[in-house]
Amino acid sequence: MKGAPVLEARHASRILPGEVPVTLVNDISLTIHLGEFVSIVGPSGSGKSSLMYLLGLLDVPTSGDILVDGASTKGFNHDRLAALRLSHLGFVFQFHFLLPEFTARDNVLLPMRALGTLSDAEQKDRANELLAQVGLKDHAHKRPDQLSGGQRQRVAIARALANDPQVILADEPTGNLDTASSAQVLTMLRHLVDEHGKALVIVTHDMALAAQADRRVTLIDGQIVSDEAIVQEAGVAG
Amino acid sequence: MMLVLDIALTHVRSRLRQTLVGIMGVATGVGFSVMMASLMEGSQNDFVKQLVDSLPHISVTDDRRVPPQQPAEDQYDAVAYHSLSVETQRRGIKNPFAIMAALEGWLPGTVAPSVQTKSIIRYAGRDLAIAVIGIDPRREKKVSQLATQMKIGTLDDLYKASNAIILGDGMAAKLGIRIGNNVTVTATGGQAIRAQVVGLFHAGIKSVDESQAYVLVKTAQILSAQTGLINELRIRANDAMSARELASLVEAQTGYRATSWQEAHEDLMAAFQIRNVIMLMVVGAILLVASFGTYNIISTITHEKTRDIAILKSLGFREETVRRIFVLEGMMIGIAGVLLGWVFGYLLCRGLGLVEFKSGFTDATRLPLLYAPQHYAIAGGVALFASMLAGYLPARKAASVHPVEIIRGAS
Numbered sequence: 051m052k053g054a055p056v057l058e059a060r061h062a063s064r065i066l067p068g069e070v071p072v073t074l075v076n077d078i079s080l081t082i083h084l085g086e087f088v089s090i091v092g093p094s095g096s097g098k099s100s101l102m103y104l105l106g107l108l109d110v111p112t113s114g115d116i117l118v119d120g121a122s123t124k125g126f127n128h129d130r131l132a133a134l135r136l137s138h139l140g141f142v143f144q145f146h147f148l149l150p151e152f153t154a155r156d157n158v159l160l161p162m163r164a165l166g167t168l169s170d171a172e173q174k175d176r177a178n179e180l181l182a183q184v185g186l187k188d189h190a191h192k193r194p195d196q197l198s199g200g201q202r203q204r205v206a207i208a209r210a211l212a213n214d215p216q217v218i219l220a221d222e223p224t225g226n227l228d229t230a231s232s233a234q235v236l237t238m239l240r241h242l243v244d245e246h247g248k249a250l251v252i253v254t255h256d257m258a259l260a261a262q263a264d265r266r267v268t269l270i271d272g273q274i275v276s277d278e279a280i281v282q283e284a285g286v287a288g
Numbered sequence: 289m290m291l292v293l294d295i296a297l298t299h300v301r302s303r304l305r306q307t308l309v310g311i312m313g314v315a316t317g318v319g320f321s322v323m324m325a326s327l328m329e330g331s332q333n334d335f336v337k338q339l340v341d342s343l344p345h346i347s348v349t350d351d352r353r354v355p356p357q358q359p360a361e362d363q364y365d366a367v368a369y370h371s372l373s374v375e376t377q378r379r380g381i382k383n384p385f386a387i388m389a390a391l392e393g394w395l396p397g398t399v400a401p402s403v404q405t406k407s408i409i410r411y412a413g414r415d416l417a418i419a420v421i422g423i424d425p426r427r428e429k430k431v432s433q434l435a436t437q438m439k440i441g442t443l444d445d446l447y448k449a450s451n452a453i454i455l456g457d458g459m460a461a462k463l464g465i466r467i468g469n470n471v472t473v474t475a476t477g478g479q480a481i482r483a484q485v486v487g488l489f490h491a492g493i494k495s496v497d498e499s500q501a502y503v504l505v506k507t508a509q510i511l512s513a514q515t516g517l518i519n520e521l522r523i524r525a526n527d528a529m530s531a532r533e534l535a536s537l538v539e540a541q542t543g544y545r546a547t548s549w550q551e552a553h554e555d556l557m558a559a560f561q562i563r564n565v566i567m568l569m570v571v572g573a574i575l576l577v578a579s580f581g582t583y584n585i586i587s588t589i590t591h592e593k594t595r596d597i598a599i600l601k602s603l604g605f606r607e608e609t610v611r612r613i614f615v616l617e618g619m620m621i622g623i624a625g626v627l628l629g630w631v632f633g634y635l636l637c638r639g640l641g642l643v644e645f646k647s648g649f650t651d652a653t654r655l656p657l658l659y660a661p662q663h664y665a666i667a668g669g670v671a672l673f674a675s676m677l678a679g680y681l682p683a684r685k686a687a688s689v690h691p692v693e694i695i696r697g698a699s
């Protein structure tokens with residue numbers, strides 16, 4: 051079930067320049083494979099989010115390299131990184147980050163329209179399908195402020211999947227949700243890995259959530275202190 | 289891209305009232321610019337037209353560009369001389385009819401002679417200093433507006449009596465003269481004639497209507513005691529703008545000084561140029577100020593939408609795409625403003641066109657307005673460009689937002 055490597059950090063460090071330089075992430079090497087559910091855990095301020103921004107090409111390492119599909123991204127300009135994000139990566143953040151004036155469906159359509167490989171009709175069909183998958187078939191025309199927190203987060207997941215990326219990166223996706231909604235979102239994400247063979251990286255504080263992953267990476271002070279496989283017992287998931 | 293347009297529209301809609309104010313700003317700027325241009329160019333054209341219509345396009349006189357050589361100078365070249373009694377020269381253009389015939393052979397226009405003499409007109413014990421101008425009625429019609437300015441009688445009536453005279457209506461009113469009355473005209477040289485008033489004209493300019501009178505060339509020559517000579521040949525060119533070039537040709541051919549209307553009013557032309565520069569500066573300033581509003585709105589929107597920009601960029605939107613959203617918003621305000629401004633400017637012009645102005649010295653007039661598509665095009669073009677720039681400057685800043693900073697700040 052572990053597939054090809056899709057995302058890799060090689061000795062990646064991120065240091066904020068300044069009078070007192072701040073090291074966010076220090077010499078991290080990490081490989082994510084298709085069909086793998088990886089959780090990143092660690093105390094607050096340990097650099098989990100910072101690592102995720104690097105893996106997600108939202109931020110650029112001060113040294114080291116990030117490889118997507120085995121290809122280096124060293125020296126890529128903003129536009130090339132943006133193009134890779136658009137086609138290869140999907141994000142889910144703690145806050146939903148939906149455009150407030152756009153309906154659920156229009157939000158899901160955003161990445162597809164930006165990429166522009168599907169026809170208008172195909173894009174609409176896919177958006178409807180994705181919303182149905184996250185259980186929001188009847189809420190396609192609602193704006194974010196007309197949806198509950200859990201529903202918004204599910205719209206965000208649908209949007210992250212819009213361009214069928216190989217990797218989904220989620221930073222505390224359940225951080226703002228109650229237990230029931232959390233469980234729903236988690237089931238959905240788990241489903242992506244098991245049924246669609248995608249790679250899923252979740253940053254979380256929630257040890258129960260982390261326990262459902264195939265692999266747990268622990269960070270302390272911007273460094274990986276442990277990287278262990280978790281053997282899932284039958285019946286525990288969901 | 290439709291997506292860019294959709295996003296731009298939601299932004300503009302979220303700031304609808306401010307956007308409308310911005311549109312009104314641009315519209316007001318464009319409207320007033322159009323009105324200014326229309327008024328300035330209209331009045332300039334009107335002025336030039338009046339000038340060109342009322343004055344001969346080229347005036348040929350016996351003035352010289354260099355003072356005449358005195359006979360003594362020929363004889364005693366290198367000797368200093370004092371108290372030289374200068375040779376009196378008979379003033380005027382000799383052989384006018386031969387010259388006119390020669391000019392008319394090639395000149396694209398018409399020529400008319402005139403003889404001017406200062407005189408006193410006397411009637412019923414009252415008198416007035418006037419200018420008596422001798423004309424050829426048949427030629428005069430083609431060269432000046434006089435024929436159309438006749439209030440009573442026609443120019444041909446000058447042939448009706450042996451010494452016929454046409455007076456300005458202001459002069460006639462001042463002296464209480466009616467058609468058919470006989471007046472005494474005494475030239476400054478002393479010659480006096482009795483003349484019968486056969487017509488009145490009204491030029492619309494008070495000083496002209498009170499101090500000018502017309503007689504036949506022959507009559508004026510008697511008054512000024514210069515038989516066979518005339519003072520001035522006036523040429524009306526078919527194309528008024530070609531007067532300058534024609535004048536130099538005429539001067540070369542006749543040897544007399546030919547002054548085009550442009551040369552005669554060089555100062556005026558320069559003044560017009562200054563006026564136009566001032567107008568352009570004012571119009572530019574109006575449009576610039578109008579675009580400040582747009583800049584303000586787009587800046588506000590980019591600040592408000594920083595989060596949206598971060599979202600779009602994190603999803604993989606290119607900076608260029610983000611920039612285009614805000615430039616488009618500026619353009620939308622600009623286009624709406626320009627369209628509205630055109631209507632506004634047109635209405636302003638129409639409104640101004642209804643206003644009547646009265647001054648004591650000329651007849652009542654309406655403001656001369658020029659309706660020219662290029663005014664609309666220029667005002668619109670400048671306003672659009674300014675709007676685009678007003679969108680581009682904040683857009684450039686907005687597009688460089690680092691999504692991580694925003695996302696980190698929000699979570």
Ligand SMILES: Nc1ncnc2c1ncn2[C@@H]1O[C@H](COP(=O)(O)OP(=O)(O)OP(=O)(O)O)[C@@H](O)[C@H]1O
Pocket residue numbers: 066072073074092093094095096097098099100101696
């Ligand atoms: N712009 C910044 N300037 C200074 N320090 C920063 C900046 N951004 C992040 N840091 C620091 O870098 C470290 C790593 O931050 P990061 O957000 O990656 O932690 P985290 O593991 O995601 O924490 P949490 O679990 O609270 O989300 C923290 O100590 C944080 O204070």
Ligand SMILES: [Mg+2]
Pocket residue numbers: 098099100221
């Ligand atoms: Mg974090």
